[in-house]
Amino acid sequence: MSRPSSFSLRGRRAIVAIKDERDATIVRRQFERLGVDSIAWEPTEAIDFAPDLALIDDEFLPLTQPARRAFLGRCPVIALLGTETPSRLKLVFELDPASFLVKPLRSAGIYAALVMAIERSERTSELKQQVLKLEQRLRSRRVVLAAVLQVMHSHALAEPAAFALIRKAAMEQRKTIEELSAEITAKGMLPRATG
Amino acid sequence: MTKPSVPVGIICSQSGPYQAMGREILKSAMMAVDEINNQTEFGFSIAAHIRDPRGIISEYHTVCDDLIRNVGVEHIIGCYTSASRKQVLPIVERTDRLLWYPARYEGFECSDNVIYVGASPNHNVLPLVRYVLDNLSREIFCVGSNYVWTWETNRVTRELVSAADGHILAERLLELGESAVGHIVDEIVRRKPPIVFNTLVGSSSYDFIRAFHAGTKAAGLEIPMLSCSLCEPELSIVGPASAGCITSSAYFESIRLPENRAFVARWKARYGDDSSPSVDGQSAYVAVYLLARALQRAGTSNIAEVRRAAAGHRYNSPQGPVWIDGGNNHCVLTPRLAVSNPRGQFDIFWEADAPVKPDPYLTQLDVAVSPSRETSAGDALPNAPHLRVVK
Numbered sequence: 357m358s359r360p361s362s363f364s365l366r367g368r369r370a371i372v373a374i375k376d377e378r379d380a381t382i383v384r385r386q387f388e389r390l391g392v393d394s395i396a397w398e399p400t401e402a403i404d405f406a407p408d409l410a411l412i413d414d415e416f417l418p419l420t421q422p423a424r425r426a427f428l429g430r431c432p433v434i435a436l437l438g439t440e441t442p443s444r445l446k447l448v449f450e451l452d453p454a455s456f457l458v459k460p461l462r463s464a465g466i467y468a469a470l471v472m473a474i475e476r477s478e479r480t481s482e483l484k485q486q487v488l489k490l491e492q493r494l495r496s497r498r499v500v501l502a503a504v505l506q507v508m509h510s511h512a513l514a515e516p517a518a519f520a521l522i523r524k525a526a527m528e529q530r531k532t533i534e535e536l537s538a539e540i541t542a543k544g545m546l547p548r549a550t551g
Numbered sequence: 552m553t554k555p556s557v558p559v560g561i562i563c564s565q566s567g568p569y570q571a572m573g574r575e576i577l578k579s580a581m582m583a584v585d586e587i588n589n590q591t592e593f594g595f596s597i598a599a600h601i602r603d604p605r606g607i608i609s610e611y612h613t614v615c616d617d618l619i620r621n622v623g624v625e626h627i628i629g630c631y632t633s634a635s636r637k638q639v640l641p642i643v644e645r646t647d648r649l650l651w652y653p654a655r656y657e658g659f660e661c662s663d664n665v666i667y668v669g670a671s672p673n674h675n676v677l678p679l680v681r682y683v684l685d686n687l688s689r690e691i692f693c694v695g696s697n698y699v700w701t702w703e704t705n706r707v708t709r710e711l712v713s714a715a716d717g718h719i720l721a722e723r724l725l726e727l728g729e730s731a732v733g734h735i736v737d738e739i740v741r742r743k744p745p746i747v748f749n750t751l752v753g754s755s756s757y758d759f760i761r762a763f764h765a766g767t768k769a770a771g772l773e774i775p776m777l778s779c780s781l782c783e784p785e786l787s788i789v790g791p792a793s794a795g796c797i798t799s800s801a802y803f804e805s806i807r808l809p810e811n812r813a814f815v816a817r818w819k820a821r822y823g824d825d826s827s828p829s830v831d832g833q834s835a836y837v838a839v840y841l842l843a844r845a846l847q848r849a850g851t852s853n854i855a856e857v858r859r860a861a862a863g864h865r866y867n868s869p870q871g872p873v874w875i876d877g878g879n880n881h882c883v884l885t886p887r888l889a890v891s892n893p894r895g896q897f898d899i900f901w902e903a904d905a906p907v908k909p910d911p912y913l914t915q916l917d918v919a920v921s922p923s924r925e926t927s928a929g930d931a932l933p934n935a936p937h938l939r940v941v942k
Contacts, residue, residue: 366914389661389879391914462644463661467912 362475365467366391370409373397373416374436379461383411386466407431409473413459414438417447428452432477434469436461454480496534503537507546521546556598557852559584559842560618562629562639563835567606568728569753572631572831575784576653577601579832580628582821583839593847597839600624604635611638619646625852626651628838631831632752633657633699640665649854651842653834655779655801657703658911664854666861667881668838668873669831670801671909673916674886675779676704678903679799680711682888683777688745689717691777694735694759695750697724704750704779707913714918720744725755732759736766739774748777749796756781757789764792783827786895794893801884802830802870803897814869827895828869837868837882841875872906881909 370387372394374380380396387394395407399416412419413436419428432454437444440458448456455473457465500522507518525546526536539547561580564573581599588596600622604610611630618624619642627643628651630636636652643650643664650662655670683691691712695701701724709719720742723735732755739747751759760776767774778798786793804815804827814836818828828836845861846852862877871885883906889897910916 364914364916365912385878386661389914390912463663464640467659 362471362478365470365474367393368408368474369393369395369405370411370470371395371397371403371407372411373399374411374413375415376413376459379413379436379459382461382463383466386463389463390467390470392470409434409470411436411457412451412453414444414448417444418450432473434473493534496537499541500533500537503540506540506544510545554594554596556596557626557846558598558600558622558624559839560615560622560624560627560629561599561601562604562611562614562618562627562635563601563631564606564635565603568755569606569631571753571784571788572654572829573603573606575782575829575832576629576631576835578822579818579828579834579836580653580839582818583836583843586817587839587843593843595846597843608634608638611635612642615639615642619643619648625649625854626842626857628653628835628842630654636665647854649857651838653838654831655834657700658913659703661879661881661911663858663880665880666838666841666858666875667909667911668841669834669882670884670886671881671911672703672707672913673910674801674884674907675799676707677711677916678886678888679777679779679797680708682901683746683797684711684715684717687775689715690720690744691717691746691748692720692723692739692742692744693748693750694721694723694725695748696727696729696752696755698727700752701750705748707916708748710916710918725751725759727755728753729755730758732762735759736762739763740766740770740772743772744774746775746777749781750779752780757785760789760796761792780830781891782829782831783895783897784829784832786891786897787825787827791893793895794891796891797888798891798897799886799888800830800897801886802828802833803887803889803899804828805889805896805899806870806887808869808871810867810871811869833869837866837870837873840866840868841873874906876909879909879911881911883908 370392372383374383384394399419408431410431410433412433415438428451433451435448435451435453435456436459437448437456438459454476455469457469503522504515504518507513507521508515511518513521522536523533526533529536561577563576564570584597584599587593600618602614602618604614615627618627626649630639630652631654633656639650640662644662648664650665651668652665653668655675658672689712691708693705693708695705705722712719725732749756749759763776776796778796781796781798783804815828819826841861844864844866845857849856849860862875865872865874874883876883885903885906887899887902889899891897
């Protein structure tokens with residue numbers, strides 16, 4: 357299933373923690389124009405729902421209490437920067453922001469920051485999934501290697517032919533090479549295809 | 552007793568690639584200024600300070616700075632391309648002035664220091680592409696000037712066409728002012744697309760339309776062309792080759808409203824029977840009136856008060872009722888579709904049955920939904936663009 361377009365913001369829910377009332381008004385107005393639901397958040401409050409976005413003013417940093425940090429990693433964060441000093445940026449890194457805006461805010465830039473944060477977060481999440489998958493495959497390489505050695509020995513085959521045999525059997529049995537290799541090492545032989 | 556005078560800046564290029572439109576904007580704006588200055592209902596007169604950036608992008612910044620710093624204007628009418636508006640935007644925001652921008656544009660902007668008087672993307676490209684998908688073809692060949700208007704128009708077109716299981720057959724871009732259009736016409740003649748969408752601007756567009764007409768005629772082809780910007784003065788510049796172009800616009804000279812008939816009569820009395828007002832020119836005329844009426848209501852030229860006084864007040868303009876949506880500073884107006892005829896005019900064949908709320912960020916766009924079911928911003932305004940045939 358294709359994911360919703362990052363360009364479409366209508367109906368998204370954003371928690372907004374902004375100190376300055378003028379900046380907060382600009383965000384509220386722009387969110388209204390974009391169809392984004394704005395939920396004002398005091399960083400002392402716990403969050404018991406999953407927002408689609410978070411706008412966090414650097415005035416609230418560092419977020420030390422666990423309740424304040426609960427949303428981190430669950431949704432893309434847009435940091436609102438009042439200063440570009442390295443010491444402040446270091447604190448901002450803790451939010452792992454997907455995008456940022458520079459204060460004082462103006463309506464221009466907010467849409468781009470939101471779209472970029474959503475897109476960045478989607479891509480990062482896809483990358484994390486990919487990394488997990490690759491890590492699992494890496495772990496199972498040992499089992500595959502053991503299975504290849506076993507088939508080389510039992511069938512008197514060279515390594516490429518043994519691997520090809522395992523891959524063919526895995527395809528026939530609609531299993532992954534890793535799953536079939538685990539069966540080979542457990543049973544000591546190539547399992548026969550069923551059905 | 553003489554009336555107090557309000558200085559107003561007018562920025563439009565009288566030379567360069569889109570000089571024709573710059574001249575139309577100036578002519579219409581000055582017509583409105585003169586009318587207002589001669590009417591007793593306004594307790595002030597407008598002193599127009601005209602600046603010509605000559606189509607040079609950096610000049611827009613210079614002339615705007617001059618108007619604000621040396622003339623002391625609080626309100627500026629003008630700019631045509633988005634690139635020119637973006638040059639002026641930082642200055643009007645920094646100095647808290649108000650730009651009254653007459654041209655239709657691609658959207659995705661909403662400054663508190665700009666009143667967007669022209670059509671938003673939901674007013675122009677959406678009705679046009681939806682009409683084409685419903686009635687003509689699901690395959691479109693796009694040709695346009697290589698800048699933001701074309702990029703964004705093509706993106707929206709591609710989304711709508713893809714959702715209808717159609718195809719964008721090609722996307723050919725030319726630099727602004729480019730006149731070498733032969734290779735694109737050759738490709739069109741060779742590939743015979745069912746529809747060509749033209750988002751070229753100024754002289755490139757005129758050259759392309761003439762070459763397209765000659766090329767397709769010689770090959771015995773009849774390929775409809777689409778436009779979101781073609782207007783009557785351009786039909787006259789292009790000549791007979793401009794007939795048959797399906798065009799989306801909020802204004803055509805042929806609109807049958809008493810306000811428009813009177814406007815066209817005044818226009819012809821001023822500029823000659825052979826001349827025609829244009830959509831962007833008429834929009835500049837509307838901009839001057841919206842500004843003057845807001846100044847009158849506010850009793851001051853202070854921009855915060857003028858902006859407040861301007862929002863939501865209906866003005867029965869030549870193009871029909873127009874008002875500013877206070878939520879996004881864009882105008883509520885009526886989209887129309889027409890086809891250009893050999894007499895240099897447009898035959899309107901449908902229009903929304905009520906003024907449509909502006910949706911500059913296309914937040915209400917659902918590509919899979921037909922236009923009659925699409926909703927606007929969810930309030931009580933008459934906004935659903937139910938289309939009706941105009942006889």
